[in-house]
């Protein structure tokens with residue numbers, strides 16, 4: 001029988017560099033409250049958000065991805081030609097095909113790197129990190145760029161009280177590459193499709209653009225969310241997933257330096273931290289106050305801020321946990337580059 005060659009990669013994988021792109025337009029709560037009959041006080045109390053950033057027309061998904069990636073590559077000391085694969089986690093590249101990752105890979109100057117998008121909503125970045133780590137260890141890529149990017153302002157109904165104040169835009173990127181010691185722990189991931197309807201685009205694209213035989217509605221298929229059930233699910237179920245990720249990495253909360261959860265709501269972040277009994281000294285990412293909920297971009301953006309502000313230092317051990325539409329979730333322990 002003919003046997004085919006197997007592949008083997010590096011002994012371990014790590015995050016080698018982190019980059020971010022925050023759009024230039026800062027939108028304080030005062031700018032969103034009138035359309036939804038809300039108040040700065042309500043928004044801050046219920047979500048912890050003080051302001052968010054919405055992209056200008058020229059700050060496209062591609063532009064933000066490339067900018068965040070260039071910083072991540074520079075910090076990792078990796079040239080674009082060394083990148084074998086580009087993974088973009090997003091739900092707001094509004095062309096069904098081709099994947100924006102291909103254009104990003106080209107603009108960065110990779111040598112025909114494999115490139116594809118993944119759709120796991122707010123959990124997309126942690127899914128991408130897990131795929132990248134397995135690629136590096138499995139031998140299908142030497143270095144992988146993982147980008148989380150969103151322009152949620154495009155698909156947010158600014159008159160919807162349940163979402164208009166939450167969602168925001170931005171991009172974060174990491175370079176995943178080989179390492180001598182494990183820098184990315186085993187992933188704990190899954191989905192609860194029974195709750196598929198809790199966060200979703202309201203219309204099907206065919207209803208919006210129409211078909212050859214029927215006209216469409218002509219409105220953007222906005223995101224709708226049943227916030228409270230998602231809030232309750234995230235606050236309780238996700239702490240367990242976080243604990244499982246620690247267990248799989250063979251560590252306890254006492255070994256953690258940083259907690260970098262998806263920036264969905266400050267109260268969810270606090271509830272998870274309480275439930276996991278994180279020691280006081282564990283630093284907690286709270287980028288949501290300034291940045292809003294940027295879905296797939298929120299974790300790399302939050303980690304980037306902690307590194308910039310000196311809260312995260314090289315070698316620190318961080319628990320990442322992401323969750324959102326699907327309901328999909330993923331968590332892993334990583335070390336800060």
Ligand code: UT7
Pocket residue numbers: 036037038039042046047122161162165199226227228229230231234263264265268293295323324325
């Ligand atoms: O990123 C993907 C995952 N997403 C999430 O994890 C988001 C999870 N959900 C949330 O963050 C929260 O559910 C929200 C921040 C969206 C809402 O907070 P909540 O504590 O769940 O509020 P609620 O929907 O239960 O509404 C409470 C009250 C209601 O009034 P009554 O019935 O108590 O009189 C609402 O009508 O607040 C009212 N309300 C508002 N008031 C002012 C709802 N939206 C608004 C608003 N401004 N925008």
